[in-house]
Amino acid sequence: MVGHFAMVDIVSARFAVFGAVSALAVFARPAARRWPTGRQALAALGLSVLGFSGYYLLLAFGIVAAGTEAPSLIIGTIPVWMMLLGRPPGLRMAALLPGLLLTGAGIALMIWGAWSARQGGAHGGGHFAWGIVLSLGAMASWTVYGLLNAAWLQRHTEIHAADWANWLGIATGLGAIGLWLVAGSELAALRAQPDGLLFVVLALAGGFGSSWLATILWNLASQRLSASLCGQLIVSETLFALVYSFVWDGRWPQATELVAALLFVLGILASIKAHR
Secondary structure (H helix, E strand, C coil): CECCECHHHHHHHHHHHHHHHHHHHHHCCCHHHCCCCHHHHHHHHHHHHHHHHHHHHHHHHHHHHHCCHHHHHHHCCHHHHHHHHHCCCCCCHHHHHHHHHHHHHHHHHHHHHHHHHHCCCCCCHHHHHHHHHHHHHHHHHHHHHHHHHHHHHHHCCCCCHHHHHHHHHHHHHHHHHHHHHHHCCCHHHHHCCCCHHHHHHHHHHHHHHHHHHHHHHHHHHHHHCCHHHHHHHHHHHHHHHHHHHHHHHCCCCCHHHHHHHHHHHHHHHHHHHHHC
């Protein structure tokens, strides 16, 4: 929740902005590069669900149920899965084992600590477990998106990364509008909320910076790097998510959380070294 706004409203607003910015950018392009073919449009629509609206809904509800720390660490394994599933043929599995063991230990420690802290709280173990399941679903959704999106871009080098980002944005925006019509709040209820300005600012910032601009940069990286190496860029998102969660909670990380985060970072570094 942001103030009194539901998660579906927040996700829909953010991605509606993403779609609007993408549509404006499309019309600024030369006419020959504006619109995708039918097959390209279907690919953009499917990937938009995996990498944007579906992913963020699963993650948002996972955070509501399980807090911020454990879902952040689960999402943080995306680089590992992308390395395993998108690794070059010459990269042996044995070389990846140290990184995988370190990362797995860090995630297990973080989840154990978060689970123990919530056993006596308002959210019981079953509620927390459901949040973990949703977070695992979000992780799987974005991992599939990252692999398929990289493969698509590398097969279609004639498509500019910005054009593909715009097509993804339009597909995501249309899906967001449909999601809001089915499950969102009524306009009258949205206008009655006291935090309307904050809601609009977050939607604009998320739709432009975290969605449109970030997708263009990610597509450029996906065209230039292998999926396994490109996936390591997500490490920064995980670390910032952890820092944000501690700032939001107004506390310093506990010893178990520090150790878990350290293990996680060491695991990613070991995986990058193995990749080299």
